[in-house]
Amino acid sequence: MGCDTFVALPPATRNGVTLFAKNSDRPPREAQRIVQVARRHGAGAPLRCQYVTIPDVPVTAAVVGSQPHWLWGFEHGVNEHRVAIGNETVFCKEVLGPVGLVGMDLVRLGLERARTATGALDVMTGLIETHGQGGSGHAHVDWPYHNAFLIADPTSAWILETSGRHWAAKPVEGTANLSNGLAIGREWTRASADVTSFAIASGWWPGDGGRVDFAGAYNDDASVPPNVARERRRRGAALLAESSGQVTAATLRGVLRDHYDAGPVHRPRDVADARYLSICMHGDPLDDTTASMVMELPRDADAIVRGWVSLGTPCVGAFVPCYPEAPLPARLALAAADPDPTSPWWRIHALATAVARDRPRYGVLVRERFDELEHALTAEAGVVEAAALRSPERATILATFMSQSLDCYLERVEGLIRDIS
Numbered sequence: 001m002g003c004d005t006f007v008a009l010p011p012a013t014r015n016g017v018t019l020f021a022k023n024s025d026r027p028p029r030e031a032q033r034i035v036q037v038a039r040r041h042g043a044g045a046p047l048r049c050q051y052v053t054i055p056d057v058p059v060t061a062a063v064v065g066s067q068p069h070w071l072w073g074f075e076h077g078v079n080e081h082r083v084a085i086g087n088e089t090v091f092c093k094e095v096l097g098p099v100g101l102v103g104m105d106l107v108r109l110g111l112e113r114a115r116t117a118t119g120a121l122d123v124m125t126g127l128i129e130t131h132g133q134g135g136s137g138h139a140h141v142d143w144p145y146h147n148a149f150l151i152a153d154p155t156s157a158w159i160l161e162t163s164g165r166h167w168a169a170k171p172v173e174g175t176a177n178l179s180n181g182l183a184i185g186r187e188w189t190r191a192s193a194d195v196t197s198f199a200i201a202s203g204w205w206p207g208d209g210g211r212v213d214f215a216g217a218y219n220d221d222a223s224v225p226p227n228v229a230r231e232r233r234r235r236g237a238a239l240l241a242e243s244s245g246q247v248t249a250a251t252l253r254g255v256l257r258d259h260y261d262a263g264p265v266h267r268p269r270d271v272a273d274a275r276y277l278s279i280c281m282h283g284d285p286l287d288d289t290t291a292s293m294v295m296e297l298p299r300d301a302d303a304i305v306r307g308w309v310s311l312g313t314p315c316v317g318a319f320v321p322c323y324p325e326a327p328l329p330a331r332l333a334l335a336a337a338d339p340d341p342t343s344p345w346w347r348i349h350a351l352a353t354a355v356a357r358d359r360p361r362y363g364v365l366v367r368e369r370f371d372e373l374e375h376a377l378t379a380e381a382g383v384v385e386a387a388a389l390r391s392p393e394r395a396t397i398l399a400t401f402m403s404q405s406l407d408c409y410l411e412r413v414e415g416l417i418r419d420i421s
Contacts, residue, residue, distance in 0.1 A: 002023070002024075002025020002026070002089070002180060002277065002281045002283065002286075002287035002288075002289070003022065003023060003024055003025045003075075003086070003087070003088045003089065003178075003179070003180060004022070004023050004025075004088075004177065004178065004179050004232055004236055004256075004279045005020075005021070005022040005023075005076070005086040005087075005088060005150040005177065005178045006019075006020070006021045006022070006150075006175070006176070006177045006236060006240065006252060006255060006256075007019065007020050007021075007150055007152045007157045007172055007175065007176050007177075008174070008175045008240060008247040008252070009152075009155075009156070009157055009172060009173075009174060009175070010155075011245060012174045012175050012240075012244050012245060012247050013245075013246075013247045013248065014245070014246045014247060014248050015248065015296075016299075017154065017296050017297055017298045017299070018152055018153065018154050018155070018157070018296075018297040018298075019247055019248070019249060019251075019252055019294065019295070019296060019297070020078075020084040020086070020150070020152045020157075020293075020294070020295045020297060021252035021253075021255065021256055021292070021293065021294040021295070022075070022076040022086035022150075022256075022292065022293055023256050023279060023280065023281065023289045023291075023292050023314070024066060024075035024076060024086075024289065024290055024291045024292065025281045025283070025287040025288065025289050025290070026068060026075070026287060026288070026290045026291075027138065027139075027140075027285075027286075027287065027288075027290075028284045028285065028287070028288040028290070029349070030068050030069070030070075030139065030290060031068075031069045031290075031335035031336060031337070031343065031345045031346060031349070032066050032067060032068050032069065032075065032290050032291040032311060032335055032345055033066075033067055033069060033332060033333045033334065033335035033345065034064065034065075034066055034067075034291075034309050034311070034322070034328060034332035034333060035064070035065055035066075035067050035074075035332075035333050036062075036063070036064050036324070036327070036328045036333075037060075037062065037063045037064075037065070037108075037112070038062055039059060039060055039061065039062050039080075040056070040059070040060040040112070041058065041059055042055075042056025042057055042058060042059075042060065043056070043058045044056060044057075044058070048072070049072055049073065049101060049102075049105040049109070050071060050072045050073060050101075050102050050104070050105050050135055051098070051099050051100065051101075051102070051134065051135035052099060052100060052101060052105075052131055052135075054127070054130075054131060057112075057113050060112035060113060061079040061080050061081055061083075061111065061112055061113070061114070061115070062079065062080040062324070063077055063078070063079045063080070063108065063111045063112055063324075064077055064078055064079075064307070064322065064324040064328065065077025065078075065107070065108060065111065066291045066293055066309070067104075068104070068139075068290075069335045069336050069337060070139050070337070071102075071104050072104070072105060072108070073102060073103070073104025073105040073106070073107055073108040073109075074104055074107045074108045074111070075087065075104060075107065075291060076107065076291075076293050077107060077108070077111050077293075078111070078293075078295050078297075078305070078307060078324055079111040079112070079114070079324075080324065080325070081114070081115040081116070081153070082153055082154050082297045082298075082305055083110070083111060083114055083115070083116060083117060083119075083120050083151070083152070083153050084151075084152045084153075084295045084297060085107045085110050085111055085120060085149060085150070085151050085152075086107065086149065086150050086178075086293075087103035087104065087106065087107050087147045087148065087149050088103075088147060088148040088149070088150075088178045088179065088180055089103070089137070089145045089146070089147065089180050090145070090146045090147060090148045090161060090162070090163075090180060090181055090182050090219075091145070091146070091180070091181065091182075091219065091220045091223060091224040091228075092146045092162075092163035092164070092182070092218045092219060092220050093163070093202070093204065093218060093219075093220045094146070094163050094164040094166070094218070096132075096133055096134045096144035096145070096146065096164060097132075097134045097144065098134060098135055098136075098142075098144065099134050099135060100131060100132040100133045100134025100135055100144070101127060101128070101131050101132065101133055101134070101135075102133070102134075102135050102136075102137050102144075102147075103133070103137060103145070103147035103149075104137065106124050106127060106128070106133075106147065106149065107149070109123065109124065109127060110123050110124045110149075110151065116153050116156070117151045117152055117153040117156050117157055117158050118156065118158065120151045120158075121151055121158045121160060121169055121190070124149065124151075124160065125160070125167055125169070125190075125192070128162055128165055128167055128192075129165050129167075129192060132164060132165050133146060133147065133162065133164060133165070139337075146162055146163050146164065147162050148160065148161040148162065148178050148182065148183075149161075149162075149178075150172075150176065150177075150178050152172075152297065153297060154297045154298060154299040155299060156171065156172070157171070157172035157176065158170070158171055158172065159171075159172060159176060159178065159183075159184065161182050161183070161184050161214060161215070163182075163214075163218040165192065166191075166192045166194070166195050166198055166218065167191060167192050167195070168184045168188035168190070168191040168192075168195055168214040169184075169188060169189065169190045169191065170184055170187055170188050170189050170190075171189060174244070175237075175240040175241070175244065175247070177233065177236035177237055177240060178233070179229035179230075179232040179233040179236065180228055180229040180232075181215075181219060181224075181228065181229040181230070181233070182214060182215035182218060182219040183215055183233065184214045184215055185213045185214065185215055185216060186210075186211055186212070186213045186214075188214055191214070195212055195214065196211055196212040199212045199217040199218065200212075204217040204218065205217040227274045228277065230274075231260075231274050231275050231277075232277060232278065232279055235258065235260060235278075235279060236255065236258075236279060239254075239255045239258065240255070249294050249296055249306075249308060249378075250374075250378065252294045253294055253308060253310075253314070253319050253374070255279060256279060256280060256289075256292050256294070256310075256314050257279075257280045257314045257315045258278060258279040258280055259278040259279075259280055259315070260275050260278055262278075264280075264315050264363075264367055265315065265359060265360065265363035265364055265367060266278070266280065266282050266313075266315055266359055266363060267359070267360075268282070268359070280313060280314055280315045281313075282313065288313055289312075289313045289314060290311075290312060290313070290345075291309070291310065291311055291312070291345075292309070292310040292314045292319070293307060293308070293309050293310075293322075294307065294308040294319060295307045295308075302389075304323060304325070304385045304388065304389065304394075304398070305323065305324055305325065306321060306322075306323060306381060306385070307321070307322035307323070307324065308320065308321060308322060309322045309332070311332075311344055311345040311348050312345060312348035312349055312351075312352055313352050315363065315367070316348075316351060316352045316355045316363065316366050317348050317351070317352075317366075317370065317413075318370040318373050318374050318377075318409050318412075319374060320377065320402070320405045320406055320409050321377060321381050321401065321402055321405050322402065323398040323399075323401075323402060325394075325395060325398065326394075326395040326396070326398035326399040326402065327395070327399045328399075328402060329399075329402055329403045329406045331343075331344055331406065332344060332406070344406070344410060344413075347410065347413050347414070347417075348413060350417055351366070351413050351416055351417050351420075354416075354417055354420040354421055355420065357420075362420050365416070365419075365420075366416060369412055369416065370412070373408065373409065373412060377405055377408075380401070380405075381401070384397060384398070384401045385398075
């Protein structure tokens with residue numbers, strides 16, 4: 001029942017680029033992998049998603065995404081046209097069935113089929129109305145759920161909230177963040193044609209009430225209390241507001257590690273505490289943050305798109321550079337159901353398990369070593385990118401830097417595991 005997604009548009013950012021970030025909160029031992037999908041020429045051929053088969057499109061975009069090991073779709077990702085998308089579980093009154101598109105399907109399909117944020121909104125809402133949502137989003141629990149999405153490109157962003165085949169959307173101005181609850185009221189600018197009439201027919205909205213308050217009518221507060229998401233949404237908005245005009249990728253990496261007043265080192269809270277679930281989530285056995293991404297989306301077509309990816313809980317890990325235009329290290333795609341010593345995700349999970357034995361002590365140690373690494377990688381990235389822009393071997397230079405950065409990170413992971421154990 002987790003996930004938090006953020007966007008900051010120019011001029012809210014220091015460097016005048018759009019910044020997108022997301023924590024994927026999933027079952028604590030569900031490994032995720034970073035995958036790179038090349039362009040596909042489908043021309044209407046059948047395309048198997050998680051539970052349904054739909055017609056493919058003639059040509060798709062190349063995509064980088066974070067993928068739970070058993071799923072077809074993505075938790076979050078970015079395409080070659082600099083569109084980034086992430087999804088959130090939301091809780092609605094409509095009952096979903098076992099067959100339909102899951103939120104992760106829609107993230108991947110939006111990325112594969114769109115060149116802009118508005119184009120992705122059109123793609124995703126068309127698919128929702130045609131195929132509906134349904135099917136479990138979890139491997140071992142029969143739990144279909146509704147979704148909200150944050151969709152961004154270098155110049156614009158949209159919030160899309162859904163309930164079954166119904167939806168409402170509004171554009172982002174400045175900054176925005178999503179947690180696990182509907183938040184669009186009557187201020188939507190686009191919606192499914194029957195979004196008001198369906199709510200009236202269902203008894204969720206009065207016939208003389210005018211355009212529907214989407215969250216007020218469709219949200220299911222009876223089954224899931226609002227405090228599951230409310231405090232995280234408030235906290236995320238406050239952190240974005242504090243940095244307005246100066247938001248950077250480092251700012252968002254810090255936001256994704258946030259535990260309220262405990263900062264980047266997790267302090268356990270009682271389950272009855274409204275702040276029990278923080279942006280950097282530790283909700284075992286329900287959800288932990290299991291993968292994170294920060295993307296920098298420049299408008300300049302020749303600029304290098306730099307991303308940062310983290311596997312596992314970001315407060316006990318580091319973000320390593322990710323350049324979608326270059327081949328990613330193959331090791332990032334190693335993830336399966338069982339622990340694997342060759343999988344970066346599972347090694348970082350082993351470190352997190354060790355840190356959990358004494359969070360106040362080991363959490364601080366981990367942050368010292370990984371903050372130093374992130375600072376060094378950020379400085380080196382600027383030098384590497386400048387060289388890549390001048391070279392015909394641009395992709396090779398970026399690929400080499402990604403591989404070396406991952407090597408350095410994993411060496412520190414292993415060293416920390418030895419020191420803590």
